[in-house]
Amino acid sequence: MSKWLRDELARNLRPVRAPESLWERIERATEVPTAPALHWTRWAIAATLAIATIVGAYQLPAPSLRADVQIASTQADLKLDRPAEWDLRCVPPSGRPGYRVTNLAARRGHPLTLAVSTREEDGAGCQACHSMGLNQHHL
C-alpha cells in the first residue's frame, strides 16, 4: 500500500470530538424506560383507591333514616304517620301506630329492611305480619 493512501486514510478518518448533546440524548433515552413504570404505578394507586372507595362505601352505615323512624340503641320505635308513603306490605292497626324494631339492616341498593317484633301499645307481636307468616316489613 502506498504511503500516500495510508496518510490520506489517517487524515480523513482521524478521530473527532463527540457533540456535547450526546449525553443529553442518552439521559433522555434512559428516562423513557422509567416512564411506563411510573405510569403503571399511578394506575395501580388509582385502581387501589377506587377499590377502597367502593368497598368503603359499601360498608358505610345506612343513610340517615327519615325523621319519623327512631332507632333505640338495641331496639327502635317505628312511628308510622303516613303508611302509604312507607309502602308497608301489611296494613298497620288503626290508632297511633308504633312498633318496636329489633333489627334493622341497610344495604346500599337494597330496600331498607325492618324486623318488627312487638307493637308499642300493648307489647303484642305484629299481628298483621305474624298472621301472614312474615316477620319483616320492607320499606
Add this chain to the structure above:
Amino acid sequence: MVLEGTERELVAACQRGDRDAFRAVFELHKDRVYSIALRFSGDPAAAMDVAQDTFLKLFSCIRDFRGQSTLDTFLYRLVVNACLDRRRKDRRLLPLVEEWAATLLAKDANPSEELLRNELSDRVRSAVEKLAPELRMVIVLRYTEGLAYDEIAEALGCSPGTVASRLNRAHKLLERRLGHLAPEGGKFV
C-alpha cells in the same frame, strides 16, 4: 461521586448503578465511540444514533461485564455491533445515498486547492464508505483508532490472520478506487 479511579473501580460503581460513574465512563469513551460510528457511517446523525445505542447498551449490560477483557475492548465490540446493526437497517437507503453522493462528487472540480483537498477528502471517505462492512470496519478501527491487528481481532471476534486478510483486501480496493487521485509533482490530479 466517582470522577477518577481505576477502570475496575469505575465498572464496579457502574454495576452498583452509580450515575456519576456512568457519566465518567461516558466522558472517557465518548469521542472514541462517536468517531468510530461517524467514520463507519459517514453520517453525523447516524453516528449520534449509534453512539447513543452503544452507551445505552453498555449501561444496560455492564452488570454482566466480568472483566474478561478491558472495558475498551468490550466497548469496541458494542460499537462494532451497533454500527453493523445500523448498517443492516439502513441497507435499503444506502444505494440511493451513494448514488446521490457520487453525483455530487462528479461535479467539476473547483480550481482552489483547498476545495480540491476537500474533494479529495470526500472521495476518500466515500471510497471507504463503499467498502463492504467487514472491510470498512477494519479500516476504521485501524486508522481512526490506531488499533493493532490483535486488538482489532479481539474487537471483531475473529483471528488476527482474518484481520490482516481483510485489511489487505480493503487496501487494494482503495488503491484501485483512489490511486488516480494520488499527487504527481506535488499536485492533486
